[in-house]
Amino acid sequence: MVPLLQLTDIAKSFGAVQALRGVSFDLRGGEVHALLGENGAGKSTLIKVVTGAHRPDSGTIEIIGQARANLTTQEARRLGIACVYQQPALFPDLTVAENIALRLEPTGAIRRVRWTRRRTQADEWLKRLGADISARALVRNLSMPEQQLVEMACAIGANARIVIMDEPTASLTQQEQQRLFEVVRRLRQDGVGIIYISHRMEEVFALADRVTVLRDGESVATLRLDEVTEASLVRLMVGREVDWIFPPREARVGEVVLSARGLSCHDGAIRDVDFDLRAGEILGLAGLVGAGRTELARVLFGITPADQGEIRLYGQSIRIASPTEAVAHGIGYVTEDRRRHGVHLEMSVANNITLASHTRLFPRGWLRREVEQVVAAEFIETLDIKTDGADGLAGALSGGNQQKVALARWLATRPKVLILDEPTQGVDVGAKSEIHRIIRNLAKSGLGILMISSDLPEILGMSDRIGVMRSGTIVATLPGGVDSAEVMSAALGTMSEGQAA
Amino acid sequence: MRGYGRELTVVALLALLLIGMATAAPNFFEPQPLLSRLTAAAPKLVVACAVSLVIITRQIDISVGSLFAVCSVVAGIVASAHGTLPSAMVAAVLVGTLGGAINGVLVAVFRLPSIVVTLATMVTWREGLRLYQQGVFLNLPENWQWFGLSMHVGQATLCGVGLLILVFLAGGLRHLAGGRYLYAVGSDSSAARLAGISPPAVTFWTFTLAGALVGWAAVMSVVQSPQVDPGTGKMLELEVIAAAVVGGITITGGRGSLWGMFAGFLLLTFMGPSLTYLGVKPYWDKAFQGGVILLSVVAERLHRRQSD
Numbered sequence: 001m002v003p004l005l006q007l008t009d010i011a012k013s014f015g016a017v018q019a020l021r022g023v024s025f026d027l028r029g030g031e032v033h034a035l036l037g038e039n040g041a042g043k044s045t046l047i048k049v050v051t052g053a054h055r056p057d058s059g060t061i062e063i064i065g066q067a068r069a070n071l072t073t074q075e076a077r078r079l080g081i082a083c084v085y086q087q088p089a090l091f092p093d094l095t096v097a098e099n100i101a102l103r104l105e106p107t108g109a110i111r112r113v114r115w116t117r118r119r120t121q122a123d124e125w126l127k128r129l130g131a132d133i134s135a136r137a138l139v140r141n142l143s144m145p146e147q148q149l150v151e152m153a154c155a156i157g158a159n160a161r162i163v164i165m166d167e168p169t170a171s172l173t174q175q176e177q178q179r180l181f182e183v184v185r186r187l188r189q190d191g192v193g194i195i196y197i198s199h200r201m202e203e204v205f206a207l208a209d210r211v212t213v214l215r216d217g218e219s220v221a222t223l224r225l226d227e228v229t230e231a232s233l234v235r236l237m238v239g240r241e242v243d244w245i246f247p248p249r250e251a252r253v254g255e256v257v258l259s260a261r262g263l264s265c266h267d268g269a270i271r272d273v274d275f276d277l278r279a280g281e282i283l284g285l286a287g288l289v290g291a292g293r294t295e296l297a298r299v300l301f302g303i304t305p306a307d308q309g310e311i312r313l314y315g316q317s318i319r320i321a322s323p324t325e326a327v328a329h330g331i332g333y334v335t336e337d338r339r340r341h342g343v344h345l346e347m348s349v350a351n352n353i354t355l356a357s358h359t360r361l362f363p364r365g366w367l368r369r370e371v372e373q374v375v376a377a378e379f380i381e382t383l384d385i386k387t388d389g390a391d392g393l394a395g396a397l398s399g400g401n402q403q404k405v406a407l408a409r410w411l412a413t414r415p416k417v418l419i420l421d422e423p424t425q426g427v428d429v430g431a432k433s434e435i436h437r438i439i440r441n442l443a444k445s446g447l448g449i450l451m452i453s454s455d456l457p458e459i460l461g462m463s464d465r466i467g468v469m470r471s472g473t474i475v476a477t478l479p480g481g482v483d484s485a486e487v488m489s490a491a492l493g494t495m496s497e498g499q500a501a
Numbered sequence: 502m503r504g505y506g507r508e509l510t511v512v513a514l515l516a517l518l519l520i521g522m523a524t525a526a527p528n529f530f531e532p533q534p535l536l537s538r539l540t541a542a543a544p545k546l547v548v549a550c551a552v553s554l555v556i557i558t559r560q561i562d563i564s565v566g567s568l569f570a571v572c573s574v575v576a577g578i579v580a581s582a583h584g585t586l587p588s589a590m591v592a593a594v595l596v597g598t599l600g601g602a603i604n605g606v607l608v609a610v611f612r613l614p615s616i617v618v619t620l621a622t623m624v625t626w627r628e629g630l631r632l633y634q635q636g637v638f639l640n641l642p643e644n645w646q647w648f649g650l651s652m653h654v655g656q657a658t659l660c661g662v663g664l665l666i667l668v669f670l671a672g673g674l675r676h677l678a679g680g681r682y683l684y685a686v687g688s689d690s691s692a693a694r695l696a697g698i699s700p701p702a703v704t705f706w707t708f709t710l711a712g713a714l715v716g717w718a719a720v721m722s723v724v725q726s727p728q729v730d731p732g733t734g735k736m737l738e739l740e741v742i743a744a745a746v747v748g749g750i751t752i753t754g755g756r757g758s759l760w761g762m763f764a765g766f767l768l769l770t771f772m773g774p775s776l777t778y779l780g781v782k783p784y785w786d787k788a789f790q791g792g793v794i795l796l797s798v799v800a801e802r803l804h805r806r807q808s809d
């Protein structure tokens with residue numbers, strides 16, 4: 001039988017980053033093929049290649065036996081490829097029928113749309129999915145799983161032969177999950193091929209016929225589900241040597257600076273988080289995307305204050321209701337999305353560096369240029385920020401140097417605790433080891449550092465201790481330098497909880 | 502904030518206009534008509550400063566013209582009741598501050614879009630004033646005009662006061678932490694928040710300060726004539742926004758300086774009379790002004806593309 005989809009040796013790079021370096025993958029009609037891999041293993045990029053959003057640098061794509069060299073998104077759609085994302089990409093202010101019609105109608109602004117037909121069709125497709133949703137309902141008023149069903153209805157309406165589901169259950173309850181599984185099984189019975197991406201092992205085992213594991217942009221194995229165990233899959237996912245030299249750890253760890261007890265948010269983004277962070281220590285936070293690591297950082301920095309629990313600074317209970325208060329308490333936060341939140345691209349390097357420490361540097365509110373220049377020059381030198389002067393625009397710097405400016409902004413506040421969210425994301429290799437060295441030196445100087453990273457080697461190599469998060473809570477605290485498989489197992493939830501403590 | 506390329510373009514344009522006038526119509530620079538013209542523009546300059554501050558924080562205030570009228574009338578009423586200049590001044594500034602604070606609360610606390618908020622307050626002040634005053638002019642006490650000084654001294658004083666306010670505000674923007682916060686919030690308010698700055702507080706105080714400045718501008722205008730016209734300040738908001746935009750204060754916030762705005766302001770102020778001197782029919786004045794605004798926006802875009 002000709003496979004629905006056959007990818008051979010797909011490679012794709014973005015600048016210096018090689019996202020895919022030779023992925024082969026095939027999908028047959030009437031199967032659920034799971035795609036597994038760590039954060040950054042290349043799953044999203046691969047999906048974008050299949051949907052025509054990215055054109056691969058090399059390799060071939062065959063759809064139902066036909067080579068498609070220049071696949072575009074329109075063409076992919078026409079060929080029956082549909083994608084259901086974790087966050088449905090629907091228009092909230094249009095009705096269900098309107099959303100479906102928008103997907104399915106050929107383009108051309110002055111074509112007539114037969115709305116009555118579209119509505120009956122939409123109702124029919126939704127019914128086939130076993131969904132109790134009216135085609136006239138506004139998408140805004142639908143729940144997340146209902147919106148996913150609308151996406152699925154689009155897929156049915158487009159007569160999709162290949163349906164890609166990207167972590168479809170991430171925001172679903174148990175019951176909703178079961179219904180989704182039924183839908184998936186029904187599609188499979190109809191001969192549709194389903195690419196199923198999920199971090200949850202139990203789902204993969206419940207649903208998939210075959211599984212392909214991606215690691216560092218390569219497909220390391222494609223196996224039938226009856227050939228594998230959870231443990232062997234985890235090994236395949238992480239099975240790599242740490243090929244990075246990290247600065248040596250310092251053994252001297254001081255008193256507890258920051259600690260949390262029972263931190264929870266009503267929306268469940270984090271729940272019951274406990275940890276202690278000591279002076280001079282790097283506490284790594286590992287976990288999969290969506291495990292609540294960034295949410296925890298946002299709670300600690302007062303962006304979304306916790307609803308329950310206690311934060312203590314040097315043993316004293318404090319309330320952090322806003323970033324302003326966090327800064328006043330000596331907490332710094334270098335954000336994940338540096339370009340949007342970390343630095344002011346339109347301001348000079350010097351202005352950026354001093355922005356969070358005006359109260360310390362200029363207690364009378366009068367900006368003293370000479371002080372600012374001295375502070376900026378100091379950080380430009382110690383962090384080796386490559387800029388054409390302290391008055392150069394931050395927006396003109398490279399990613400790694402912008403990250404250093406963001407770091408300098410917080411160091412200038414003389415913090416006691418520094419939260420780093422993906423400190424080396426999007427940073428080139430040279431700058432990366434430099435940033436590692438800087439982080440280590442900061443810890444050595446007595447800062448407590450909470451480091452979030454999706455880069456497993458980075459977590460393993462840098463952290464003195466590793467807190468592993470899953471579903472909004474820290475499920476395990478492991479010593480630095482443990483086996484990567486151990487961290488992955490805890491993050492995926494394949495390890496028993498007792499073992500984790 | 503670095504790089505004055507954009508501002509220098511405006512200054513060059515202004516210089517070109519002035520040099521052109523010096524050769525084509527030298528009597529343009531005779532002191533008396535020039536001083537009168539500048540005096541008439543002085544209150545506008547203060548309002549332009551106010552709006553510029555608001556625009557730098559990535560907001561807009563189109564209620565300044567109506568607020569200006571309200572403050573003028575308030576000054577007039579207090580004048581007829583009390584007759585003392587200081588009380589009228591204080592009243593106008595207080596009412597202006599209050600008007601600005603109302604905008605500030607609605608924008609900063611209730612998070613409403615400033616274009617809608619100030620559109621609403623613009624209409625409300627203007628119509629409320631019309632209802633209350635029915636278009637009747639207010640007569641001011643005799644000794645009020647020019648603060649009771651001679652005309653020349655009075656005019657020079659007003660120009661000086663306008664300039665002084667500009668210098669203070671420009672200095673504050675540059676040298677005070679608070680001034681830096683305006684840019685930080687305007688260029689990226691979520692990043693500013695993460696740096697420990699409170700964007701709502703900055704926004705509120707900026708609107709409030711803008712209101713106070715408008716109140717003071719009204720005082721500067723009222724003392725120039727023996728009567729208060731309750732219809733004053735119409736289209737003022739557009740003139741001052743134009744000055745800011747021409748002067749390189751980007752409407753998307755976070756960029757520009759008051760000095761650039763000053764250059765743009767002078768350019769637009771001088772352009773109309775220049776055209777008259779050159780014998781162009783005054784109907785064309787607005788068209789030329791529109792042209793300059795468009796030109797400056799295009800220049801901004803090109804400049805930006807270059808620096809990106």
